[in-house]
Amino acid sequence: MSLKGKTALITGSTSGIGLGIASAFAKEGINLVINGFGDADKIEKEREKLESLGVKVIYDGADMTKPEEITAMVKSAEEEFGNIDILVNNAGIQHVSPIEDFPEEKWNTIVAINMSSSFHTTKAAITGMRKAGWGRVINMCSAHGNVASPYKSAYVAAKHGVLGFTKTIALEVAQDNITCNAICPGYVFTPLVENQIADTAKARGITEDEVINDVLLKAQWTKKFVTVEQVAGIALFLCSDTAENITGTDITVDGGWTAA
Numbered sequence: 315m316s317l318k319g320k321t322a323l324i325t326g327s328t329s330g331i332g333l334g335i336a337s338a339f340a341k342e343g344i345n346l347v348i349n350g351f352g353d354a355d356k357i358e359k360e361r362e363k364l365e366s367l368g369v370k371v372i373y374d375g376a377d378m379t380k381p382e383e384i385t386a387m388v389k390s391a392e393e394e395f396g397n398i399d400i401l402v403n404n405a406g407i408q409h410v411s412p413i414e415d416f417p418e419e420k421w422n423t424i425v426a427i428n429m430s431s432s433f434h435t436t437k438a439a440i441t442g443m444r445k446a447g448w449g450r451v452i453n454m455c456s457a458h459g460n461v462a463s464p465y466k467s468a469y470v471a472a473k474h475g476v477l478g479f480t481k482t483i484a485l486e487v488a489q490d491n492i493t494c495n496a497i498c499p500g501y502v503f504t505p506l507v508e509n510q511i512a513d514t515a516k517a518r519g520i521t522e523d524e525v526i527n528d529v530l531l532k533a534q535w536t537k538k539f540v541t542v543e544q545v546a547g548i549a550l551f552l553c554s555d556t557a558e559n560i561t562g563t564d565i566t567v568d569g570g571w572t573a574a
């Protein structure tokens with residue numbers, strides 16, 4: 315079945331992986347609701363660029379820490395497009411710090427954006443998917459949904475939670491032609507990774523080059539960063555007919571990290 319004319323809402327799609335998925339989806343003719351923070355002019359340019367691929371794209375700046383903004387975003391997307399067919403819960407942030415110094419406010423924000431926002435978007439969008447008789451929920455997880463690294467307590471806890479949520483929703487909607495899966499990338503070179511290099515260097519007392527080679531890519535046996543395009547390709551695959559019976563699971567793309 316062609317995906318042309320379907321609508322996807324992708325949280326956190328003004329940058330990195332989310333923007334990459336938006337671009338891959340637009341190339342398949344999927345209309346988009348993009349979301350995330352950033353400079354308004356830059357976001358508008360990205361929106362126009364996506365629209366130039368021949369689809370309709372609206373931007374919604376809902377804050378993923380605010381449930382009422384999330385619900386309003388889903389409602390206005392449904393008013394605009396009739397239905398959300400594909401929901402990609404992608405927004406996420408990171409904070410790197412030993413537990414003794416980990417700020418409570420960072421813990422709460424990471425849990426809200428990286429985990430609880432998926433609950434709110436899914437809760438709001440699932441009725442429309444059920445009515446339409448087709449849907450795809452894709453939760454951007456991480457290798458850190460399966461294994462831990464020190465100094466990332468909130469992120470690792472939230473991503474483990476995302477996998478539990480993914481399995482639960484998959485069972486609840488299994489007979490409605492809706493699948494719910496997670497993607498677990500290793501390190502993808504996006505602003506999220508770039509921005510944690512200095513803090514990781516400080517937390518571990520090493521140089522930034524050492525962070526890249528001895529920490530980030532240490533566990534990635536291919537010694538390559540995963541690319542945004544590779545993650546976007548997996549998201550598209552999960553929307554295909556071939557993936558109809560793939561549900562309640564995660565697809566790992568981590569260069570061998572969690573195999574070791």
Ligand code: NAD
Pocket residue numbers: 325326327328329330331332349350351352376377378379404405406407427428454455456457498499500501502503504505506507
């Ligand atoms: P990124 O920093 O490039 O993008 C994050 C996006 O989330 C941005 O659009 C940002 O504006 C948005 N965002 C942040 N806070 C928000 C909020 N409160 N409300 C709405 N939007 C908000 O990061 P990325 O690397 O592209 O990460 C995207 C997802 O992929 C995250 O869930 C991340 O945990 C996951 N991931 C990334 C990597 C990696 O190595 N980059 C690896 C595994 C998983």
